[in-house]
Amino acid sequence: MHKTDLFRPSTRVRRVGTALAALGLAWTAPAWADAPAPADQAGAAATMPADSAPGRDTNLIADGGARLLLTGGVSTIEGAGGGGLVPWALIGGYGAQHEVGLQAFGTGVSTQDFRLYAYGASANFGDRIEVSLARQNFHLRALAGALGLGNDYTISQTIIGAKLRLIGNAVLDQNTLLPQISVGAEHKINDDTTVVGGALGLKRADTDFYLAATKLFLGQSLLVNGTVRLTRANQYGILGFGGLGHTDMAYKAEFEGSAAYLITRKLAVGGEVRTKPNQLEGALGGTTFKEQAAWDGFVAYAVDRHLSVTAAYADLGQIALRGQHAAYLSLQAGF
Numbered sequence: 001m002h003k004t005d006l007f008r009p010s011t012r013v014r015r016v017g018t019a020l021a022a023l024g025l026a027w028t029a030p031a032w033a034d035a036p037a038p039a040d041q042a043g044a045a046a047t048m049p050a051d052s053a054p055g056r057d058t059n060l061i062a063d064g065g066a067r068l069l070l071t072g073g074v075s076t077i078e079g080a081g082g083g084g085l086v087p088w089a090l091i092g093g094y095g096a097q098h099e100v101g102l103q104a105f106g107t108g109v110s111t112q113d114f115r116l117y118a119y120g121a122s123a124n125f126g127d128r129i130e131v132s133l134a135r136q137n138f139h140l141r142a143l144a145g146a147l148g149l150g151n152d153y154t155i156s157q158t159i160i161g162a163k164l165r166l167i168g169n170a171v172l173d174q175n176t177l178l179p180q181i182s183v184g185a186e187h188k189i190n191d192d193t194t195v196v197g198g199a200l201g202l203k204r205a206d207t208d209f210y211l212a213a214t215k216l217f218l219g220q221s222l223l224v225n226g227t228v229r230l231t232r233a234n235q236y237g238i239l240g241f242g243g244l245g246h247t248d249m250a251y252k253a254e255f256e257g258s259a260a261y262l263i264t265r266k267l268a269v270g271g272e273v274r275t276k277p278n279q280l281e282g283a284l285g286g287t288t289f290k291e292q293a294a295w296d297g298f299v300a301y302a303v304d305r306h307l308s309v310t311a312a313y314a315d316l317g318q319i320a321l322r323g324q325h326a327a328y329l330s331l332q333a334g335f
Contacts, residue, residue, distance in 0.1 A: 073088050073090055073092065074105065074300070074308070074310055074330060074332050075092065075103065075105035075107070075120065075122065075132070075134070075330070075332060077107055077109070077116070077118045077134070077136065077236070078118075078132075078134055078136075078159045078161065078186055078188075078236065079105075079118075079120040079121075079122060079132035079133060079134030079159055079161050079186075080092065080122070080130070080132055080161050080163060080184060080186065081093070081103075081122065081124075081130055081132075081163070082212070082225070082227075082258070083225070083258040083260070083270070083272045083298070084107070084272065084296060084298060084310060084312060084314075084328060084330060085256070085258075085272045085274045085294060085296060085314075086225065086227055086256040086257065086258045086272045086273075086274055087163070087184055087210060087212055087227060087256075088182075088212055088214045088225045088227075088258070089165065089168070089170070089179065089180040089181055089182040089212040089213055089214035089225065090170055090180060090182075090214050091124050091127050091128065091129070091130045091163065091165055091182070092122045092124055092130050092132070092163075093122060093123065093124025093130065093334065093335075094124070094334060094335060095124040095125065095126060095127055096126075096127050097126050097127055097128075098126060099124075099126065099127075100123060100124065100125060100126075101123070101124035101127075101334070101335065102121070102122075102123055102124070102334070102335045103121065103122055103124075103332060103333065103334040103335070104119075104120070104121040104332070104333050104334075105118075105119065105120060105121070105330060105331065105332040105333075106118070106119040106330070106331050106332075107119070107328070107329070107330040107331075108328075108329050108330075109314065109326045109327070109328050110326060110327050111316065111319070111324035111325060111326040112324065112325065113141060113142065113143055113319070113320070113321075113322070113324060114138060114139060114140060114141060114143070114319065114324065115138075115139040115141065116136060116137070116138050116139070116238075117136070117137045117139075118134055118135065118136045118137075119134070119135055120132060120133050120134030120135060120159075121133060122161075127165065128164070128165050129162070129163070129164055129165075130161075130162065130163040130164075130184075131161065131162050131163075132159075132160075132161040132162075132163075133158070133159070133160055133161070134158070134159040134161070135156065135157075135158055135159075136156060136157050136158075136159065136236075136238065137154050137155075137156045138154060138155045138156070138238045139152050139153070139154050140152070140153045140154070140155070143320060143321075147195075149194070149195070153195075155190070155191070155192040155195065155196060155238055155239075156190075156191045156192070157188055157189060157190040157191060157192075157237055157238060158188070158189045158191075159186050159187070159188050159189075159237075160186070160187045160189075161184065161185065161186045161187075162184060162185055163182050163183070163184035164182060164183055164184070165180065165181075165182045166181045166182060166183060167180070167181050168180035168181055170214050170215065170216040170223075171216060171218075174216075174217075174218055174219075177215070179213040179214055179215040180213070180214050180215070180216075181211070181212070181213050182211075182212050182214075183209070183210070183211050183212075184209070184210050184211075184212065185207055185208065185209050185210075186207065186208045186210075187205070187206075187207045188205065188206060188207070188208070188233065188236075188237035188241075189204070189205045190204040190205065190237055190238070190240055190241075191204075192204070192240075196239060196240040197240070200239070200240060200244060200280075200283065201244060201245050201246070202234070202239065202240030202241060202242065202243075202244065202246070203232075203240055203241040203242050203246055203249070204240055204241070205241070206232050206233065206237070206241035206242075208229055208230065208231040208233060208237075209229070209230045209231075209251075210227050210228060210229040210230070210256075211227065211228050212225060212226070212227040212228075213225065213226050213227075221261060221262040222259070222260070222261055222262075223259065223260045223261075223270075224257075224258075224259045225257065225258045225259070226255070226256070226257050227255070227256040227257070228253060228254070228255060228256075229253070229254045229255075229256060230251040230252070230253055230254075231251065231252055231254055231276075231277060232249060232250075232251055232252065232277070232279070233276075233277070234277070234279055234280050234289075234291065235276070235291060235319060236276075239280065239289070242279060243279045243280065244280065244283060248279050252277035252279075254274070254275045254276060254277060255273075255274075255275050256272070256273070256274040256275070257272065257273050257274075258270065258271065258272040258273075259271060259272075260300075266301060266302045267299070267300070267301055268299070268300045268301075269297070269298065269299055269300075270297075270298055270300070271295065271296060271297045271298065272295060272296050272298075273293060273294070273295040274293060274294045274295070275293045276291050276292070276293060276294065276317070277291065278290060278291045278292070279291070287318070288320065288321060289318075289320060290318045291317065291318065291319075292317025292318050292323070293317055294314065294315065294316045294317055295314070295315055296312045296313065296314035296315070296328060297312060297313055298310055298311065298312035298328070299311050299312070305334075306333055306334060306335065307331070307332070307333055308331075308332050308334075309329070309330070309331055309332075310328070310329070310330045310332075311327075311328065311329055312327075312328035312329075313325070313326070313327065313328070314326040314327075314328050
């Protein structure tokens with residue numbers, strides 16, 4: 001789901017307010033809602049579970065009626081629900097309890113030296129478990145020719161992901177500072193035996209682990225997220241894992257953060273930052289293959305609740321020989 005879908009038109013907002021009132025929780029309609037929250041329905045209704053609140057949709061395949069849109073974010077370049085670079089604790093897809101949510105994405109990132117195309121899909125089971133599958137194709141362009149590999153040589157990898165929500169509910173928990181917290185894993189399989197597995201002699205498959213915490217402030221139209229990742233990946237795994245000759249294989253703890261602010265019901269802006277391990281610096285002498293933190297600033301627009309588009313400017317830090325600045329475009333469909 002797309003970033004701007006997080007703040008769905010007032011029908012969805014009123015359903016969340018109804019669910020909160022049924023739980024006996026205080027709730028104030030944010031400025032972007034079309035109507036105030038429903039009257040308090042405390043008392044006997046206070047004992048109702050969240051998923052039996054008025055307006056609850058019980059279809060197996062989610063239609064978006066039981067969850068605010070974008071409460072799964074967009075798909076990262078690695079397939080998990082979140083921002084473009086950073087996975088969130090929110091579970092991707094529309095599915096609430098007893099529902100299944102599905103989404104698919106396609107992303108293009110173009111720098112002055114390289115191009116990355118990523119695509120994939122994910123499934124949400126009961127707003128508790130997310131599984132994803134993504135494919136990345138990294139085109140070396142002119143650098144490949146300079147290395148004698150032929151123009152537009154491509155390094156590809158497959159990423160199999162899973163995420164589990166542990167505690168918290170980012171939408172319903174508006175009366176506490178407790179965030180939604182999830183754990184996840186991404187198993188990455190790099191296909192390249194010429195550069196990654198051959199010339200550089202790097203490990204070509206490995207698994208990242210992460211812990212994410214996401215807090216949604218409905219009244220302020222603001223979402224913030226922090227993620228800690230244990231990883232041995234070089235450039236997200238595109239340049240393999242660990243140091244040269246399978247050295248330096250200890251997991252590194254890296255920080256990832258993101259924030260999104262809604263300007264209107266369909267337009268959002270935000271930014272992300274992601275630190276990365278620096279395990280290959282000097283592979284060709286000097287500062288070659290130095291790895292630096294990446295960040296982006298994005299604008300997201302919801303065409304409708306099934307289709308969204310995100311555009312961004314990204315600074316990916318040094319990749320191979322020099323720093324890379326990128327244009328980023330992503331399309332996502334969700335159900």
